[in-house]
Amino acid sequence: MNSTRKWYAVYTKPRWEKKVYRILQEKGVESYCPLNKVRRKWSDRYKIVEEPLFKSYVFVKCSESEKTPVRMVNGVVNFVYWLGKPATIGEKEIETIRKFLDEYEDVEARPLNLEPNSVVYIENGAFMDKEATVVRVLRKKVEVIIESIGYSLTAYIDKSRVSLVKKPKR
Numbered sequence: 001m002n003s004t005r006k007w008y009a010v011y012t013k014p015r016w017e018k019k020v021y022r023i024l025q026e027k028g029v030e031s032y033c034p035l036n037k038v039r040r041k042w043s044d045r046y047k048i049v050e051e052p053l054f055k056s057y058v059f060v061k062c063s064e065s066e067k068t069p070v071r072m073v074n075g076v077v078n079f080v081y082w083l084g085k086p087a088t089i090g091e092k093e094i095e096t097i098r099k100f101l102d103e104y105e106d107v108e109a110r111p112l113n114l115e116p117n118s119v120v121y122i123e124n125g126a127f128m129d130k131e132a133t134v135v136r137v138l139r140k141k142v143e144v145i146i147e148s149i150g151y152s153l154t155a156y157i158d159k160s161r162v163s164l165v166k167k168p169k170r
Contacts, residue, residue: 004063007089009080016075017052023073030061034097037105053109117168
């Protein structure tokens with residue numbers, strides 16, 4: 001049974017991340033709400049508080065048959081979709097987030113904004129481990145130029161296969 005269970009992201013009502021996480025835990029659903037330790041100033045003191053790292057997101061590990069009960073949890077809006085299906089998150093990514101938050105405080109999570117002239121790192125495929133320059137961003141793919149092999153090759157690569165190295169200079 002456990003082998004058919006995958007990690008998914010669910011979208012929650014605003015500021016419901018911790019409540020949804022607690023309800024999922026009470027229902028026995030394996031879930032994860034990454035919490036960021038942030039130093040906040042009150043009028044008379046500073047205090048370390050835990051805030052969700054990803055606003056309006058909680059991760060759940062469930063099978064196909066468990067998706068409907070997860071959707072019905074109070075505060076869950078829906079699963080996060082990618083390419084028309086609920087987006088799956090790798091076990092490795094969940095572990096990386098856990099380790100990162102164990103080591104660092106006051107972490108900032110920002111969406112990956114690909115734009116022309118950004119430099120990206122190709123994570124898998126024929127040009128794995130190469131850097132490329134973004135020519136243009138399409139809906140689900142990014143057009144890049146790969147120059148590191150002595151030629152200028154243009155390729156259309158799925159956005160999920162690249163990570164941002166540096167943004168273009170303004």
